[in-house]
Amino acid sequence: MREKVGRNDPCWCGSGKKYKKCHMREDEAKGGPPAEAQQTVFKGNVTSLPPVPGHIARPEYADTGRPTPTRESCLKTSDDEIARMRKACDVARQVLDTVLAAVEPGITTEALDDLAYAKTIELGAYPSPFNYQNYPRCICTSINEVVCHGIPDDRVLSEGEIVNCDISVYVNGMHGDCSETVFVGEVSPEAKRLVDSTYECMMDAIKLVEPGQPFFAIGRAIEERAKQDGYSVVRDFTGHGIGKYFHMDPQVLHYFSPRLNQRMEPGMTFTIEPMINEGTWRCRIWPDNWTAVTGDLKLSAQFEHTVLVTESGYEILTAGDDLTPWFRR
Ligand code: MF3
Ligand code: CO
Numbered sequence: 001m002r003e004k005v006g007r008n009d010p011c012w013c014g015s016g017k018k019y020k021k022c023h024m025r026e027d028e029a030k031g032g033p034p035a036e037a038q039q040t041v042f043k044g045n046v047t048s049l050p051p052v053p054g055h056i057a058r059p060e061y062a063d064t065g066r067p068t069p070t071r072e073s074c075l076k077t078s079d080d081e082i083a084r085m086r087k088a089c090d091v092a093r094q095v096l097d098t099v100l101a102a103v104e105p106g107i108t109t110e111a112l113d114d115l116a117y118a119k120t121i122e123l124g125a126y127p128s129p130f131n132y133q134n135y136p137r138c139i140c141t142s143i144n145e146v147v148c149h150g151i152p153d154d155r156v157l158s159e160g161e162i163v164n165c166d167i168s169v170y171v172n173g174m175h176g177d178c179s180e181t182v183f184v185g186e187v188s189p190e191a192k193r194l195v196d197s198t199y200e201c202m203m204d205a206i207k208l209v210e211p212g213q214p215f216f217a218i219g220r221a222i223e224e225r226a227k228q229d230g231y232s233v234v235r236d237f238t239g240h241g242i243g244k245y246f247h248m249d250p251q252v253l254h255y256f257s258p259r260l261n262q263r264m265e266p267g268m269t270f271t272i273e274p275m276i277n278e279g280t281w282r283c284r285i286w287p288d289n290w291t292a293v294t295g296d297l298k299l300s301a302q303f304e305h306t307v308l309v310t311e312s313g314y315e316i317l318t319a320g321d322d323l324t325p326w327f328r329r
Helices: 024-029 079-101 109-122 189-206 216-228
Strands: 140-143 146-148 162-171 174-183 239-241 248-252 269-272 275-277 283-285 292-294 300-302 305-309 314-316
Touching: 079 109, 079 162, 079 174, 079 305, 109 140, 109 162, 146 162, 146 275, 146 300, 162 189, 162 300, 174 189, 174 300, 174 305, 189 216, 189 269, 189 275, 189 300, 189 305, 248 269
Parallel strands: none
Antiparallel strands: 140 146, 140 162, 146 292, 162 174, 239 248, 239 269, 269 305, 275 300, 283 292, 305 314
């Protein structure tokens, strides 16, 4: 299934140079990637999108590419804000379901993005990633060793691969954000075990959400299960508060840090989106400045929900009617 990368093959980093002219020496000096590590995803052609129709309300960065720098808290103080948040998360879920239903061998990630674009606009929403720090498309599609922020392109999905589709939308003045990893056709038992464990890591963390809980409990739970299953937790990307802005305070670490001692309060809305790796937790970023891949090119999986802290616990805002993840349906 996975091809061997030779000295004369294109480098894993997407530079277009031969591996021996690019990262081969550096990799050897670091003792990695190990012999069995094989790049399966290469930089493809990214097509630019038509502008979002004028009647759709736009987030602040839509024209400039620059989100407002903010440390504003994700705490929602009115029922109206929470209702608008539910709506945005519901739209994100509908778009995610549309995309995941279309995943099959032979489809390109760009075709998945086209579906997301059409569905998002049909539902009156703006695709949050579009032009966020100049991101060129609507969704992120992260295949196999890609940890996150894979840009949809003309690459075709093949039987045996895993792909995370990450959807965020802006509607009613709020952002909603969710993702799932699914199988492309039949996949190996190793891939199944990773995806299963990653989902359980996220759910373990979600179940802890309640007023008074310190944010470090999230990372502690995720790290504990990942370790038990023999996996590592990505540290370079985090969950985040969400609402009027795409990324708000607090930062939600997926590994344990006692410094994260802020406590959850009713009305907070944030994402939990652990990325779990088969091998090293370290990541590398392609020269496209987005695509993050595992340092050893082994598999990575991710799930994401947006949650609300309620008086008694939590509500998963991006659950839709059926919480069952697609890989188990
Ligand atoms: N869920 C991802 C995040 O919060 C979505 C990234 S969209 C991108 O980071 F535009 F930043 F790529
Ligand atoms: Co997110």
